[in-house]
Structure formats: structure tokens, C-alpha cells
Amino acid sequence: MSRNASTNWFFAIVSGENAELARVEIETLLQMVDSKYEVSWHEKVAIIEGLQDPTDFLLQRAALLKEAGKIVFETDSLDGAALEIPDDLLKSNVGNNETFCIRTMPFLPGREIETRESLVIDLGNRIQRTTGAKVHLENPDIRVLVLAMSDRVLICTSEESQLRGELRGRRPGRKPFFHPSMMNASLARTMCNLARVMPNETVLDPFCGGGGILCEIASIGARPIGLELNWRLLKGASMNLAGIQNSDYSLIQGDAKNLPVKNCHHVVTDPPYGRASSTRGEKAVRLVEALLENAEDTILPGGSMCTCHSSEMEIPDVIRQFGFKIEYQMRFRVHGGLVREVITINL
Numbered sequence: 365m366s367r368n369a370s371t372n373w374f375f376a377i378v379s380g381e382n383a384e385l386a387r388v389e390i391e392t393l394l395q396m397v398d399s400k401y402e403v404s405w406h407e408k409v410a411i412i413e414g415l416q417d418p419t420d421f422l423l424q425r426a427a428l429l430k431e432a433g434k435i436v437f438e439t440d441s442l443d444g445a446a447l448e449i450p451d452d453l454l455k456s457n458v459g460n461n462e463t464f465c466i467r468t469m470p471f472l473p474g475r476e477i478e479t480r481e482s483l484v485i486d487l488g489n490r491i492q493r494t495t496g497a498k499v500h501l502e503n504p505d506i507r508v509l510v511l512a513m514s515d516r517v518l519i520c521t522s523e524e525s526q527l528r529g530e531l532r533g534r535r536p537g538r539k540p541f542f543h544p545s546m547m548n549a550s551l552a553r554t555m556c557n558l559a560r561v562m563p564n565e566t567v568l569d570p571f572c573g574g575g576g577i578l579c580e581i582a583s584i585g586a587r588p589i590g591l592e593l594n595w596r597l598l599k600g601a602s603m604n605l606a607g608i609q610n611s612d613y614s615l616i617q618g619d620a621k622n623l624p625v626k627n628c629h630h631v632v633t634d635p636p637y638g639r640a641s642s643t644r645g646e647k648a649v650r651l652v653e654a655l656l657e658n659a660e661d662t663i664l665p666g667g668s669m670c671t672c673h674s675s676e677m678e679i680p681d682v683i684r685q686f687g688f689k690i691e692y693q694m695r696f697r698v699h700g701g702l703v704r705e706v707i708t709i710n711l
């Protein structure tokens with residue numbers, strides 16, 4: 365049995381480093397495009413059914429995405445896959461002046477390497493004969509990806525994430541100003557996505573330090589507002605933000621216990637913890653309590669807050685005491701026994 369996958373089937377492959385966080389990031393971004401997507405996960409692969417193509421948005425936004433694209437054809441037989449795919453599908457996906465390459469990716473055992481190799485040869489020959497396109501392995505116009513799952517084979521067109529490389533280029537050690545307390549660009553970007561930040565929205569980091577999170581808010585096209593006790597770090601944040609094109613930001617020296625900022629769309633932050641950040645004697649958890657006390661003035665209705673903190677701070681209990689509902693919560697181990705927790709709440 366084979367099925368001609370209609371144009372409303374897509375896929376996304378996420379990195380394995382933090383698979384749960386990656387899944388939530390993809391699902392949140394999909395909801396931002398259209399709340400009606402149906403998503404099923406097969407290890408690191410999401411199969412997405414929906415009306416609108418989410419590929420460009422996922423590639424622009426998701427920190428933990430490796431590649432994404434369109435499912436062109438689905439069949440349950442690896443042997444016959446190259447012959448079953450109809451000519452018109454090949455022609456509508458690969459133009460005669462274009463170049464292409466083919467890769468296969470086995471996701472579950474039972475797909476022998478020889479069968480996959482002969483599929484690549486057969487499919488490559490068919491694409492060349494049917495469309496006139498030429499093979500280019502290094503820099504093709506079209507990347508064909510054959511996903512060999514346990515129960516089916518998906519022939520897809522795929523685009524690799526450029527953002528992952530950009531985020532590596534924006535990690536703290538590569539920024540104009542560096543401080544060990546700075547948030548890494550990939551996690552900062554994922555947190556912005558969990559908070560559903562959109563371009564032109566105003567987003568506050570009340571513990572902005574050297575601006576790891578602020579830089580990701582700005583690179584999404586939103587307007588970051590950073591608050592920070594330490595003047596030297598605030599100057600560092602401004603050096604880092606200056607490297608982001610068209611960034612429209614505000615930086616304020618102040619104390620998060622007396623927030624001078626109101627009516628933001630979102631708060632994305634990591635309160636101080638560990639030896640790298642000073643609280644000038646205040647208990648870090650008290651700073652979060654002050655933030656939550658004022659959350660309804662700080663964040664507009666319909667907005668959200670995403671925080672990443674040490675699990676020792678018991679922030680979920682604090683959030684519940686203030687009557688907010690946790691939308692998403694996840695713990696993960698970093699280094700030296702430090703366990704971090706990411707939490708999102710909606711206002």
C-alpha cells in the first residue's frame with residue numbers, strides 16, 4: 365500500500381541534546397502558526413499535518429531544530445519507493461534547471477544499509493531522467509531526504525537550519541562583552557520561543573546581566589528591555605546588543621524589587637544563582653517573589669513569563685502561591701550537579 369502524501373504533510377528533526385525541550389519548542393512554534401496542526405513524534409522526528417507550511421517559520425525561530433521540510437511521498441516499502449513516486453510529484457518538486465542531492469536517514473532498526481544505498485541510486489536516476497535536474501552533493505538547490513521509519517518510508521524535501529550555526533556564533537564567549545553569568549544563545553532563543561515572543565513585542569529581562577537573553581529577543585525582531593543592578597554588566601549588554609542588526613532596545617540600571625517597567629508583552633529571564641551572579645545580599649528567591657507580586661502590572665494580559673533558574677530555588681511552589689498556573693516545566697542537569705529548571709506561565 366502506498367499513499368501520495370498531499371501538500372499538507374511536513375516534518376521537523378530536532379537535536380538529541382535536550383529532546384524534551386526541543387519537542388516543546390517545536391510544538392509551541394507550530395501553535396504560533398496555526399493551533400490546528402496535528403503532530404506525532406518518532407524519536408527526534410516530528411510528522412506534522414496541517415494546512416500551512418511551517419518550515420520557514422521553524423527554521424527562522426527554533427534553536428533546537430536541525431532540519432525541516434515537506435513530505436512529498438509516503439510508502440510502506442523501502443524497496444519500491446523510488447519506482448512508486450509519480451512523475452508529476454518529482455517534476456513539481458525538482459525543476460529541470462535545479463541541482464539536487466539525496467540522503468537517507470534510518471530512524472528505527474530493520475532498514476539495511478544496502479537497501480537504502482540502492483534506493484538512493486534508483487531515486488537519483490529517476491529524478492535525473494524525469495526532471496532533467498543534475499546531482500550536486502555539496503551545495504544543491506534541493507535536498508531530498510528519505511526517512512526510513514519502522515513502518516513507512518517518507519520521501520521529503522528538506523532544509524537545514526542555518527540558525528544553529530548563527531547561535532553558535534552568538535554564544536557568550538564570542539560576544540563583544542563576556543561574563544560567566546551570561547545565558548547561552550541557544551537556551552535564550554528556546555526560552556523566547558516558549559514565551560511565544562513575536563516581532564515588535566516588548567520583552568523584559570529584569571536580571572539582564574550582559575544581555576544573553578536580550579540579544580535573542582532583539583534577533584527575533586522584538587524590543588528588549590533590560591534591567592540590571594550592576595552598571596558594568598549593563599554597559600556590556602549594550603556592547604552586545606550593538607552587534608544585533610536593527611535592534612531597538614532600552615537598558616535601565618535598577619533593582620528588580622522595584623520594577624520601573626510596566627505593560628510588557630512578555631518577561632524572559634534567569635534570576636541570579638551560583639557564584640557568577642551577585643544579588644548584593646538579597647535572597648534570589650525573594651527577587652522572584654517581587655517579580656511575581658508585580659507580574660500583572662509588568663505583563664499585559666495574554667502575555668507570558670519564561671524563567672530559567674536553579675531547581676534548588678523551588679520556584680514552582682512560589683508561582684503557585686501567587687496563583688499562577690504553570691504551562692510548562694522541565695528540569696535538566698547542567699554541570700557540577702547544577703540542575704536548571706525552565707518554567708513558562710501565561711498571564
Ligand SMILES: C[S@@+](CC[C@H](N)C(=O)[O-])C[C@H]1O[C@@H](n2cnc3c(N)ncnc32)[C@H](O)[C@@H]1O
Nearest residue numbers: 546547571572573576577593619620636641643
Ligand atoms: C544569571 S545572571 C543574568 C544573565 C542574563 N539574563 C543573560 O541573559 O545573560 C543574573 C543577573 O541578575 C543581576 N541581579 C542580581 N540582583 C538583582 C536585582 N535585585 N535587580 C536586578 N538585577 C539583579 C546580577 O547582577 C546578574 O547579572
